[in-house]
Structures are given as C-alpha cells and as structure tokens.
Amino acid sequence: MSEHVHHHEVQSHSDHAATGQWSQAVSATLHCLTGCAIGEVLGLALATWWGWSNGPSIVLAIVLAFVFGYSLTIWPVLRAGLPLKAALGVALAADTVSITVMEVIDNLGMLVIPGAMEAGLTDLLFWGSLVASLVIAFVVTVPVNRALIARGRGHAVVHAYHH
Template sequence: MSWRTAAQATLHCLTGCAIGEVLGMVIGTAAGLSAGATVALAVALAFFFGYALTMRGVLRAGLSFREALRVALAADTVSILVMEIVDNAVMVGVPGAMEAGLANWLFWAALAFALAVAFVLTVPVNRWLIARGRGHAVVHAHHHH
C-alpha cells in the first residue's frame, strides 16, 4: 500500500469536501449565520458532495443506486469525518476567520490553509484504511464491476 495511493484517495475525498466546505462557508457567511450554523452547513454539504462524487463513479460502473450508496458510505465516511473535523477546527481556530466576511483575504486564506492541513492529516488515515481493505479500497473493487 503506497503513500501515493493514499494521497490520491485523499485528493478525491478533498474534492468533494472542498466543494461542500467552500459552498457551506460562503452561504453561511453571506447569510450572516453563526459560526456554529455555518460549520454545520459546511459539514453537511461536504458529506453530500463527497458521497455524490464517489457514487457517480460507481454508478457508472453499473452498481444500483442502493449499492453505490453503500459503497460511498463505506469508502468515504471515515475520510470525510477526519477531514471535516480537522478543517473546521483549523478554520474556527484562526482568529477572526469566521467573522472576516467573503471580501476579506483572511477568510479565504484561512479556508485554503484549513483544507491543506486537513489533506495532510487525512492521508495517513486513508493509507491505514486502504491497507486493511477499507476506505477507498472499497471503491477500487468496483471500478471493473
């Protein structure tokens, strides 16, 4: 099990998480939601988009919607959970970032930094999962279905 495979799996996860995270942070900040409500929205959207991207690939491989959902849940839940805990902890931990507003560089710099830290800390988790036939390894079993 290589670090490269783990990094690729994490990058796949990061794509869905980042779409949801950025969208949630933008909507929450623009709407003037509290930091807690903004984080909750960002996390919900990160899970939605993370699962959706995985499901898209396995649906193309011929799995039913129900089977694709099971694969996505098995493949991505731990990775997305770790990524969301880390990136939201960093985002909330950067002084003033949540209150900075969309036009402020601090908001965007903190969000980019949070996603980068989440990526780095999630790669070893994905490596551990894939080495045990879990996580993103579940998806690879269906690529040639």
C-alpha cells in the same frame, strides 16, 4: 545465497506495496478533498453571505461536504453498473472516515484561526484560512486513508468498480 536473494525480493515487493498504498492514499485524499472543499466553500460562503453564526455555518459546510464527497464516489460507481442502494453503501464505506477526519480538522482550523469565521467573503483572511485549513486537513487525512487502504477498507472498496 538464494536466501539472500529471496529476502531482497520480499523486501522489494513489500516496499512496492507500501509505496502503492501511499499513492492510493494520496489519490483517495485528493478525491475526499475535492468533495470536502466544494461543500466547505459553498457552505461557509453561503452562511457568511447570509450572516449566520458559527454553529449553523459549520453544520451547513459539513452537511454539504458529505453530500458532495459521497456524490463524487456514487456517480462513478453507478456508471459502473451498481444499483443506487449498493452504490450508496460503497460510498459510505469508502468515504465516511476520510470525510469525517477532514471535516473535523478543517473546521477546527477555521475556528482556531483568529477572525476566520467572522471575516467577510471579500476578506483575504476568510479565503486564506479556508485554504490553510483544507491543506492541514489533507496532510492529516492522508495517513488515515493509507491505514484504511492497508486494511482493505476506505477507498480500497471503490477500486473494484473502477474501469
């Protein structure tokens, strides 16, 4: 009987750890989504306003997504007392894979939705496509972040600096 109880305790602990990793993955992906969305919206909106073609528009959006994504990690880590170089290292380790996956999916979405990149800032197609692409990118990125967290990587490295 003790073996049976022990098995359930292990199963329960394992289930709890897996649930915690999924919760952390959703939280990490929401964090990533925030930085990516700020960068994407600002980049694509500015590029559309300026009349840029697709290539430069996407480059600007990606660069700004990485800038804002990393910034959202760097500032709290700096406030926790880490020097800038170390904080940058934490942000790179925590966010690079997540932001990259999110940006690939988001920008592919914008490119494959007919007319999305040609739509103007006042067009529902532009904003609807951007939101849809970000939602799809979020759904795809959550399991990526969960896999990273399960291995002690990705956003798991930031948790040592949260107070």
